[in-house]
Amino acid sequence: MLVITMGCAHGRSLKYGDEHLEDGNYEAALRSYRDAQIARPGSQEALARARxxxxxxxxxxxxxxxxxVHGQHRVEVALRRSDEVLELVLSKDLRQRLTTRFGSAVLTLAERARVEGQIARSLSVLDQAQMVVDAHPAAFGEGYRVFSHRVDELEQLWSAELIERARAAIEGGRPASAALYGAMAQSLGAAPLAVxxxxxxxxxxxxxxxWSVVARNVASSRVAGLxxxxxARExxxxxxFGVDASAYQYEAVLYLDGSEPRVERWEEAEQRSEEYQSGTREVANPAYLNQRDDLLRAEERVVRLERDIAKSQHELHEHRREHREEKREGMPxxxxxxxxxxxxxRLSDLREDMIDARYRVxxxxxxxxxxxxTLLEPxxxxxxxxxxAQWAELAASYDVVLDVPAVAFEHVGSVNVAERDVSFRHHAQPELELRARRDPEPRAAVLAERFEASLAEASGSEVLAGFDQYRRRWAEHQGSAVERVEALATYILLSPQRVDAGLARELATLSxxxxxxxxxxxxVASPGPRVSVR
Known part of the structure; x- marks a missing residue:
């Protein structure tokens, strides 16, 4: 039986593999052929098809x-495909064929990107290829260093190019570009003095x-919260805030205009309804009814058996009478x-069934x-x-105004802040076994603390929104590619964690x-002397 089963599995796997191969699903076909090899070890037919x-x-x-290589497919997709195939293929000669072509294609793509001035792209291709090599050391061979050596060469070339760009930016009075190119060159090992x-x-x-923000007519505690x-956000x-005027060149005056709120209190009556057990009542027991039905069915079976026994006895009496008549008349x-x-x-079986049926009754x-x-039901x-309901609320609206006179910039926003709390009271409810409840009224101090936190969050968002609007001047600046790099780098440096993704991609392409x-x-985040912000 085992031989028959394994033989069926072998033939079935070959059949499935052929179907997958015809559909162009080579991975599934290979897995099916290997299943056939497992089902019948040493099968030359399965081995040939797997090959x-x-x-x-x-x-x-x-x-x-x-x-x-010819620009018809994405490089990332092609490299990933080679990775997948190397994971599946076991034949050494086929793996060697693929790794050889893989190496030449990667070097061709990397060199083309370098010639076109896209050294970062060239390094990216080599890095992805090295990941494939690291994942398949048996296929490429231990100590395969073709890509890593090329990476070292390109990093040196790119570092030299970045140093030249940084120096040109310094000489051209483009400090943001100098910062970008210099930082990238340093990450590649360039000496600090070079950039x-x-x-x-x-x-x-x-x-x-x-901006050095100066708040006018705003409480210091509120400014600190803002x-x-x-x-916390940026x-x-x-x-x-609160730094020397020389920390940042432009003074931004912050106004928070609005009337201070007062705690408003009011009460609202709420009608609540709840169920409670008011008594009990006697109801039929479902288990008793079910058992009674079982008894009735057992009694009905006894009645049916009695009828069948009587009928069988009558039939037996008739058969005996016929037998006597045939015997008297000399018939067979x-x-x-x-x-x-x-x-x-049959009569004997019925009588045995009757014994069981009476016992069941x-x-x-x-x-x-x-x-x-019966049962007692609640x-x-x-x-x-x-x-x-004892309500308390603090609510107010403010205009958040940022005025930067030195650059003729103004931002006006509005925030609406409302914080409310509630407590309850009611009389005792004996039916529900509820004691009388009288919560203290909501505390004004707690409401005020929450109000100030919400106001700080909302007004802080407005300050950042105003600063983003101010930074858009550089994002919208048009000019040559060199000028555009300087403008976008400045835009990012002013708030590097709040950057439009499209602008970041544009800067990556240009630089x-x-x-x-x-x-x-x-x-900005690295240690060392820089503007101190609390």
């Missing part, structure tokens, strides 16, 4: 690499264009004798006697009572620096 599926997979991966001081350039940009809320924005009696025998057997009756016929009623917002954020 064919592996060859088609390798051809497919090589075609994807060729397509990437100036990227952190200082970033600090100068932030000092030159940042600053904490804003810093710790690296070039905005200072074998037929009537067989009828008599069958009926006697007695048992069901005894079970019924043990079950109470009766529920609805109880309505009045609850007094060749991947994820420039991350590079500039590290400059």
């Amino acid at each position: 064919r599926a592996e060859r088609l997979l390798v051809d497919d991966a090589i075609a994807a690499l060729d397509g990437a 100036g001081e990227p952190e200082r350039f970033a600090r100068e940009i932030r000092q030159q264009h940042g 600053e904490r809320a804003m810093r 710790p690296f924005a070039a905005i200072g 009696t074998s037929l009537t004798l067989s009828k008599i025998e069958r009926e006697e057997d 007695e048992q069901e009756y005894l079970d019924l006697q043990r079950i109470p016929p 009766v529920y009623s609805m109880h309505s009572y009045e609850v007094i 060749g620096v991947p994820a420039p917002e991350g590079v500039l954020t590290r400059l």
